[in-house]
Amino acid sequence: MxxxxxxxxxxxxxxxxxxxxxxxxxxxxxxxxxxxxxxxxxxxxxxxxxxxxxxxxxPVWEWLTDEEMLSHIPRVAAHIDQAEADLRSWVQELRRRGVTWARIGEALGITRQSAWERFSGEE
Ligand SMILES: [Zn+2]
Structure with a gap:
């Protein structure tokens, strides 16, 4: 992205x-x-x-047509992208401060390896 x-x-x-x-x-x-x-x-x-x-x-689903629901889901997806970008910026700042991947992973309830894979941008 x-x-x-x-x-x-x-x-x-x-x-x-x-x-x-x-x-x-x-x-x-x-x-x-x-x-x-x-x-x-x-x-x-x-x-x-x-x-x-x-x-x-x-419970809005009951009142919406298929077309209305289809037009709404890009907004839901955009929110996920926005939240992911925000999370990424927080993690980047923590890394800039020298916080380890282990601590970041622990805070997110994931392993050091998973944190690195998700946020480091490295393969
Ligand atoms: Zn608004």
């Missing part, structure tokens, strides 16, 4: 998929981002001024 030229090309809201260039603010969490618009929407749902269709965990 080629690295993006700037962070702006990579970072998108994990909820609506808008890139950082199309929103006022983007708040980072561990591997996820949320834009100011989605925060406002969430606040409206939480304070009750906007009804969430079926509570906190919405």
């Amino acid at each position: 080629p690295l993006p030229d700037t962070l702006d090309e990579l970072v998108r809201c994990s909820f609506c998929g808008k890139p950082t260039t199309e929103v006022d603010k983007l708040v980072a969490g561990p591997g996820v981002y949320i834009c100011n618009e989605c925060v406002a929407l969430s606040a409206s749902i939480i304070d009750g001024s906007l009804n969430s269709p079926a509570g906190p965990r919405v």
Whole structure:
């Protein structure tokens, strides 16, 4: 996977998929981002001024056509790529600090070898 030229090309809201260039603010969490618009929407749902269709965990599949589901899965896949890139940057910083593959693997619940294979970029 080629690295993006700037962070702006990579970072998108994990909820609506808008890139950082199309929103006022983007708040980072561990591997996820949320834009100011989605925060406002969430606040409206939480304070009750906007009804969430079926509570906190919405079983949206029941209401979607096959076509709608097919158009949605690229967004889910993009989120995985974004989270993977974020994890990679954390691991790269740990390596830059001299933290061993053994400690990184231990933190992730995988072996030193698995950590190296997944994140080192070496064959
Ligand atoms: Zn958003």
